[in-house]
Structure formats: structure tokens, C-alpha cells
Amino acid sequence: MACFPVVYNTGFLISQEKLGVHCGKTKSLVRYRGFCCNSFVLPSLGFSICCKSLHGLSWNSKLSSIINGKSGLGFYNCCKSQRGLLSCNNGIVPLRSGNTGDKQTHLGEREYRYLRLRRRFSLRLRPRLRLLRIRLKKVLISSMLNEVKTFLRKNLRQLALLSISIALGLCYLLVKLTALPAPTIVPYSNLILSLQNGSVTKVLLEEGSRRIFYNIDLQSVASTQTSNEESPVINVATENEADKVATDDGSKTGKALNLSILKKISRTRASRPEWQYSTRKIDHDEKFLLSLMREKGITYSSAPQSVLALMRRTLITIISLWIPLIPLMWLLYRQLSAANSPARKRQPNNQMVGFDDVEGVDAAKVELMEIVSCLQGAVNYGKLGAKLPRGVLLVGPPGTGKTLLARAVAGEAGVPFFTVSASEFVEMFVGRGAARIRDLFNVARKCAPSIIFIDELDAVGGKRGRSFNDERDQTLNQLLTEMDGFESDMKVVVIAATNRPEALDPALCRPGRFSRKVLVGEPDDEGRKKILAVHLRGVPLEEDVHLICDLVASLTPGFVGADLANIVNEAALLAARRGSETVTREDIMEAIERAKFGINDKQLRPSTISKELGKLFPWMPALVGRNDTRQNGLQGPLGYQTLS
Numbered sequence: 001m002a003c004f005p006v007v008y009n010t011g012f013l014i015s016q017e018k019l020g021v022h023c024g025k026t027k028s029l030v031r032y033r034g035f036c037c038n039s040f041v042l043p044s045l046g047f048s049i050c051c052k053s054l055h056g057l058s059w060n061s062k063l064s065s066i067i068n069g070k071s072g073l074g075f076y077n078c079c080k081s082q083r084g085l086l087s088c089n090n091g092i093v094p095l096r097s098g099n100t101g102d103k104q105t106h107l108g109e110r111e112y113r114y115l116r117l118r119r120r121f122s123l124r125l126r127p128r129l130r131l132l133r134i135r136l137k138k139v140l141i142s143s144m145l146n147e148v149k150t151f152l153r154k155n156l157r158q159l160a161l162l163s164i165s166i167a168l169g170l171c172y173l174l175v176k177l178t179a180l181p182a183p184t185i186v187p188y189s190n191l192i193l194s195l196q197n198g199s200v201t202k203v204l205l206e207e208g209s210r211r212i213f214y215n216i217d218l219q220s221v222a223s224t225q226t227s228n229e230e231s232p233v234i235n236v237a238t239e240n241e242a243d244k245v246a247t248d249d250g251s252k253t254g255k256a257l258n259l260s261i262l263k264k265i266s267r268t269r270a271s272r273p274e275w276q277y278s279t280r281k282i283d284h285d286e287k288f289l290l291s292l293m294r295e296k297g298i299t300y301s302s303a304p305q306s307v308l309a310l311m312r313r314t315l316i317t318i319i320s321l322w323i324p325l326i327p328l329m330w331l332l333y334r335q336l337s338a339a340n341s342p343a344r345k346r347q348p349n350n351q352m353v354g355f356d357d358v359e360g361v362d363a364a365k366v367e368l369m370e371i372v373s374c375l376q377g378a379v380n381y382g383k384l385g386a387k388l389p390r391g392v393l394l395v396g397p398p399g400t401g402k403t404l405l406a407r408a409v410a411g412e413a414g415v416p417f418f419t420v421s422a423s424e425f426v427e428m429f430v431g432r433g434a435a436r437i438r439d440l441f442n443v444a445r446k447c448a449p450s451i452i453f454i455d456e457l458d459a460v461g462g463k464r465g466r467s468f469n470d471e472r473d474q475t476l477n478q479l480l481t482e483m484d485g486f487e488s489d490m491k492v493v494v495i496a497a498t499n500r501p502e503a504l505d506p507a508l509c510r511p512g513r514f515s516r517k518v519l520v521g522e523p524d525d526e527g528r529k530k531i532l533a534v535h536l537r538g539v540p541l542e543e544d545v546h547l548i549c550d551l552v553a554s555l556t557p558g559f560v561g562a563d564l565a566n567i568v569n570e571a572a573l574l575a576a577r578r579g580s581e582t583v584t585r586e587d588i589m590e591a592i593e594r595a596k597f598g599i600n601d602k603q604l605r606p607s608t609i610s611k612e613l614g615k616l617f618p619w620m621p622a623l624v625g626r627n628d629t630r631q632n633g634l635q636g637p638l639g640y641q642t643l644s
């Protein structure tokens, strides 16, 4: 026999009809104070009720709480039917004596309404509250915290600015609100005179400072003024209130003056400070002052500084100190923040440059291709006990394609590529350059296999001890340490480029660091043709591309890749300026002239220049002749010299 709750209110029993347990009705849901019951009508067995769940608690525990009389529930005596369903006796057995189905009639109308309202309210509100609780549980506190953290990190600068401005605003408000009407500052002699005249009423000596506050009896001052207009006390006493009046109208009678002073005094009384005057004590004069006050019978006391005034003064000092300091702090923050670090700025990205885009430097390409194979794992160098070269130094004149080669390595190897100019490590603050190097290498190590490319290495890798630049030396030391710090299986390759290998510190070039030096020199005739072919790939030419390449290559000995790329670009620009759809041979020839002689009047050819210079300086033609080493005759004394 199992016991099941049957819902009935404290006031009345819910009858079978209320439970929806009519003959023929198969199922109905009964809710009471959050309990859900499915009731069934089984005509053969009479009335039965089957509760599927009761707040997730076991029957016994729930029933015991019910029976304890809190909820006023009755229960059925139920038994299991043959069909496996729970069935109950037909009769309702009230739990407490006196709780019958017609109890409603015993209750007052008002009470009944109140109970109904309460029940309805609880029926509506409870499921919603339960749902809310479940939903809130789903929202994890940790994820919320993470979101807040990310938001703070993203908007750190704005939040910092906002909080600083709020703090400053609050300080300003505090200063404004705590501002008290200040006493008039007068010389010390005025206090003595007032004391001698007996017009001083009260004196306060501030503890821990030299300030003395005092009040004077203004009415007595006014009356004294009428009798003795020359009295200095009057000047003191009415400094603020009566001075103007007295000076503006010298013809006024004493009485009129007196009245006007009193009027002014009464008008300003509301905004008058607690102490009318303040002065600073003179050293070693305390004895005289005290004896004078005692002699005149003046009330005097001492008190510590008021907390409000103290706070205000401190605040003002802080603000006045911090306002000029804020820009300085901001500068410092910018310098010191890791957000400025090159390692952060350089996100690993794979440039779409391959070895096909670099021509004329075949020897360097072969050397670097080997590195790519090692990074890709195509060459099992470890089997023979070999190690991946840690550093490759690309040496060569400017514009020969060192940076391009490094980018091609990254593109071909398909690994993260961190490019940085060595001058970015040169910092104002000692230790910052070293920290940046550390950051860069840390990020590269995390992304291994990866490539670090340091352009213009000589900016930071110059010989140590030649100058007093401690910061540069520290940065170089850090670079040396980082390059030593790679483990043998760490696939991080440092490629550096320089135009001045002779200026580098020998420690950088020793085996184990930049052990592999690759010369990226000027391209030969064949190299120039190939470079031109690369740059003319996307350019619509009027003539055959091979013909143009041969022509340009023959006219540009000593030109490097950057020069040739510039010639092709200039030719395309000239064609565009003409409004042409294709680049002609003339465009290319003009571009070569521009590259050699700069953008000048065409009259200023070498021959013209030589003639003009010859007129002025008879020895010049000889000089021109000696310098004119180019076979094509286009290069002159002011001509563009190749960068090699």
C-alpha cells in the first residue's frame, strides 16, 4: 500500500470533481503548491491517482513533510493494481480531523478570497521562478567572468581614461563642495592693533601650523570709526565690507557710514566664514601675544586643523601634482607597455611570395631552399646528427632582394613569419630593446616552426663597446642569448639581412648563430632578364616580352632588382599618363632614362651637361670622359649610379 497526496486546501478538500476525476475523463493535471499529479480514472478500479513526480523528492520524504501538516494535504491509501497502475480507495481520508470537503462554507468570504488569490498567485509565480532558477544555473559564472575580463582587456584604454576623468571629476566636486568661505588674510600687525584696541572677540591658534584666526566685534569697530576715522583697526575690520563704502563717498557723515557698514555686514553675514580674519604668527612673539590677550581678557584657544580642510588641502596638492604628471605617465606607459612590442604587432602571416618571384640570385635561392626543406621536414637532417641552421645572414647591396628572399622562404615553407626591422629594437629606455627581443623570440617559439626575419641587422648588431650606448649593447646581448637559447629540435630560423656585414659584432657571426652567410649580389645579364620577366608578368606590352627583357637588360648593367622593378613601374605609369592601353618600347626607354638621370628636362643629357660644364670648367670634359665607363653612353657624371 502506498500513500499519495491528494491536493486539498487548508480550508477545504478538493473533491474528486475538482481534481478532474470524473468518470470518462482519462487524464488531468492537478497542481497545488508546485506539486504536479496526473490523475487517472479507471472505472474498473474506481478512482486512482498516479503521481509521476513530486518535486523530485522521494515519496516518503515528501509525504512526511506533507503529513507534518504544513501544507494541509490529505492522502489516499493507494494500492497497486493488477495492471501495474497505482489505484486508490474510492473514499478520501482526510489527514486531520475536521478537514472536510465542505470546509469552505466554514470560512469567511474574505478569507476564502484571500486564499484563492494567494493560491492563484503562487500557482503562476512558482513555475516561473523555478524556470528562472534553472536558466540562471545554466549561465556559468566563470563564463561571465571571462566575458568581463575580455571586455576589460579590449577596452582597457577607454576604461582607464574614463576612470581617470571620473576620479578627477569627483575630486573637483569634493573640492567644490568642501569649499568653505575663507577668512580674510591680514598682516600680523593688524591682529596686534586690534588686540590693543580691544576689538578682538575670539582668537584661535591652529595646532601644527602658524595660523591664527580671530574675530572682531564689527559693531564696536563701526562705532569706533565714527569717533576716530583714522583708526587702523577700522581699516582692518571693515576691509571687505566697508572699505569701498568709506572710500567711495568721503563726504558721508559718520552716522550714514555706520549704517551702511551695518547693512553690508548684515547682508554678508550669511556667507561669512566662521573666522573673519587669519594671519601668520611671527616667530618668538608668542609670549607677547599671549600676555596681550590675557591682559585684554580675550578668549583664546587652540585646535587642530579641521579634517575637511586637511582633506581638501591634500586633495588639491595631489591634483596639482598629478595633472602635469599624467602626460609623463602616459608616455612612460606607452614605452613600457608590452602592447608596443614588435612581437605583438607582427601577427604570423604567410606572404604569397615564392621562389618563382625572386630571380637573378640563384646561389642564394639554393641555400635558402635547403632551409625550407628542413623546416618542412623533407630532409631528415637529424638522422645524420646534423642540426638546423639557427641563423642565416643575407648580405648584399640594397635592393638586391634580401627581404624578398626571406619572404619567399616563409611563403614556401608555409610557416609563420615574423618580420621586424632592427631599428625597432633601439629604444630610449635601457632594457626595453632587450625586452622586445625576448618577446619576439617567445612568440616565435610558441609558433614553431617559424621564421624570424630581422632587417638591417647592423642597426642593433654593430660591434659592442664602440660607443657608450648601453641600451644597444644590452639589446645585442639579448639577441645573442636568444639565439643560443634554441633547443636543437626547436624549428625557429632567424634570417637577418644587412648591407654592412663588416660592421657586425663577431659574436653574431660565429657558428651556432648566423653561421650561414648568403651573398645576395647584383644580378648578371641573364638575372636581369629573369627579374624583368617577373615584373613584366602582369604588364600588357605592345611588343614581345622577351624582346623587351633583352633590350632593358642590355641597357641596365649594374642595376639591381629594385631598380628594374622601378623601371617597369615607371613605364606603366608613363603609359597610363598617355592614356594608352599598352606599354610601348618608348615608355620603357623613357623609364630607363628617368631611372638613370632622374626626372629632368630632356635637354639635360650627359652630352649637354658635359658641354655646359666644359664651358665653365675647362677640366671637366676630361673628368666626364674618365667617369663615363658605361658602354651605352647614357650614363654621365650626374647620372644615376647603381647602388652596388
Ligand SMILES: Nc1ncnc2c1ncn2[C@@H]1O[C@H](COP(=O)(O)OP(=O)(O)OP(=O)(O)O)[C@@H](O)[C@H]1O
Pocket (backbone or CB within 6 Å): 357, 358, 359, 360, 361, 397, 398, 399, 400, 401, 402, 403, 404, 405, 455, 497, 498, 499, 531, 534, 560, 561, 562, 563, 565
Ligand atoms: N631578385 C629579385 N627578383 C625580383 N624582384 C626583386 C629582386 N630583388 C629586388 N626585387 C624587387 O625590389 C624590391 C625591393 O627588394 P628588397 O626589399 O628585397 O631589397 P633588399 O635587398 O632587402 O634591400 P635593402 O637592403 O635596402 O633592404 C622587391 O620588392 C622586389 O620587387
